[in-house]
Amino acid sequence: MIFFDQEDTFGIIVWMRLKNANILVIDDDTDVLTAMRLLLKSSVKQVVTEKNPNQILSLLGRHSFDVVILDMNFNGLINTGNEGIYWLKKIKELNAKVDVILITAYGDMDLAIRSLKDGASDFLVKPWKNERLLQAIQDILDKKRPDISKKWNPNIDGTTMVGESTIMEDVFLKIKKVAPTDANILILGENGTGKDLIARAIHDHSLRKNKPFVKVDVGALTESLFESELFGYKKGAFTGAREDRQGRFEVAEGGTLFLDEIGNISLQQQARLLTVLQNRQVTPLGANQPIPIDIRLICATNVGISSLADERTFRKDLIYRINTVEIMVPALKDRGGDVVLLAKHFVEVYAEKYMKSGLILNDDFISKLKTYHFPGNVRELQYALERAVIMTDGATLSATDLVFSPIERKETTVEPKNLNLEAVEKNTILKVIEKNGGNISKSAKELGITRTALYRRLNKYDL
Incomplete structure (x- = not known):
């Protein structure tokens, strides 16, 4: 999961x-x-332009395009307005999932309707309005948002969540099932795992x-604040009112x-x-009449x-x-490759944000990420x-x-539960690499093996 202040979330996601x-x-x-x-180069990742429509299928075969x-x-063919329909069908035959916006100087509504029926995602007339074109692309990208039960990646959904590990797929699937209902949900998980964003995802869906x-x-x-904050109060209910x-129950009415x-x-607050x-009703402090509430908890x-x-x-x-229904949000150390996925996104x-575009993560950086246990979970990863x-x-x-922040470092002397020889070797490698701050050369020297041998073991244990 990725974390931003809620008021910033949606602007960031659109961007x-x-x-x-x-x-x-x-x-x-x-x-x-x-x-x-x-128009597009400053708004999107990549723009590829081509004059010859005969190159379309070749380009689609070599590259992945969102739109x-x-x-x-086209001048090389008969100008009937049907050339676009022809190439639209060819594109859809090659890849039915590719979204196509057709654009023409002919404001023919029959042609527009036909193109939409044949699989076009939108239809624009020249001269186009820049805002309308960008909105058309944005609408397509919104529709292409990954299904909540599938792998989510940096081209993400309305809530800032990223993950493709099996354990996170299970979380996404559960969100998909419970979100349309009014069932009360309990979200469990360590600090920094993103429980608040799971809650927001359920609401948004x-x-x-x-x-x-x-x-x-x-x-x-x-x-003293519990009742007034949750249930509200009337003027004069107490000194300072x-x-x-x-109260928050009333503010959340319908939501x-x-x-x-x-x-x-x-226990008193629980009661x-x-x-x-x-x-299903609250009575504000100082009031006599209860107020019905309709909220999803x-x-x-x-x-x-x-x-x-x-x-x-x-x-x-x-x-x-x-x-x-309860949803258990896993700790980051249990999410496997999500660590690198999240790191690249951050x-x-x-x-x-800091105008340092084009940064690359080298192998030592990634190895250090993979071998750290992240007691502070995704929040710690973000700040690091x-x-x-x-x-x-x-x-x-x-x-x-x-x-990594010294706030989260905890020294432990717990013996490993698994005394299998490979498990012991894996744990030893992890501890030594972490001790040496991710430096592979120092770690290999301390372990008494070559750098190449250490890399082989890292690959063996998928570290």
């Missing part, structure tokens, strides 16, 4: 989808190709997506209420919350479910009320990579640029 797009433009007019290239912008008429998404860190609320104030750190609230959830905690089930600290009846984002981008002076990020 990222366009920024990562590859566009092919086919037109026999050089001026049109030049205008397209100038093809195709002229309807629910029937309540156009209603409020309200987050409350209930674990940070004192006993100078006007009526809606989703996300209660973070639910495992940290007291108050349970009453509201059972009755999502809760999150870093407390394990077994600890949460201890009735000395948490009511079981409340667990059942908030936990129709580097791209921060390289753009932002620091690396800021501090580097070159075009290549090496292991020395990657410095």
Whole structure:
């Protein structure tokens, strides 16, 4: 998962989808190709232009394009407006998933309707409006967003989440299943794994997506603030209550209420919350009449479910009320190749932010990433990579640029549970490489093997 402040999320995602797009433009007019290239080059990843339509299939065979912008008429053929239809069909025969925008000087609605029926994604008339063209591309990229149950990558969905590991595919699949329902969700996971973004993803894919998404860190609320913050109050209810104030339940009416750190609230607070959830109504402090509520509840905690089930600290009846479905967000160390995927994305984002585009991650940098255990999870990875981008002076990020926060370092002396010889060797390699800050030469020397031999073992254990 990727983390940004919620108010920045959607602007960043729109930018990222366009920024990562590859566009092919086919037109026999050089001026049109030049205008397209100038318009798109600053907005998308790559623009390829071609005058000869006979090169279309060859280009599509060698490269992957998100959108093809195709002229309807070419000088080498009969000018009937059907040339574009012909090449549209050829493109679709080669790859039915390629999106095509047809563009022509002929404002013929019958031709437009025909092209859409034959598989075109959109139809524009020359002279086009730049805003309309960019919006057409954006609409196509929005529709191409990966299904939530499949692998998500930096061309990402409306919420900032990236992952392609099997364990994350299971999380995405569960989100897809529960999001359209009104089931109460409990999200479990360590700090820094992205529980808040899972909550946001569920809301964004629910029937309540156009209603409020309200987050409350209930674990940070004192006993005195708990009721006034969640349930609201009337003017004069207590000293300092100078006007009526809606509680978070009312603010979230019709939408989703996300209660973070639910495992940290007291038994007394739990009892108050349970009453509201059972009755589906709140009574603001100082009021006599209850107010009906219609919200979808999502809760999150870093407390394990077994600890949460201890009735000395948490009511079981409340667990059942908030936990129709639970989603376990894995720690970053359990997500395999997602570490490198996330790292590349963060580097791209921060390289753009700090005007250091084109940064490359060398092998030592990637090896250090793979061998670190990330106690701070994705949040720690994000901050480490932002620091690396800021501090580097070159075009290549090496292991020395990657410095992990001492806040998260924890020395442990726990014996490995698995005493299998290969497991012991793997764990030893991991510890030595981490000890040496990802320096492969030093690690190989300490292990008593050559650098080449160490690389062979890294490949053997998929490190």
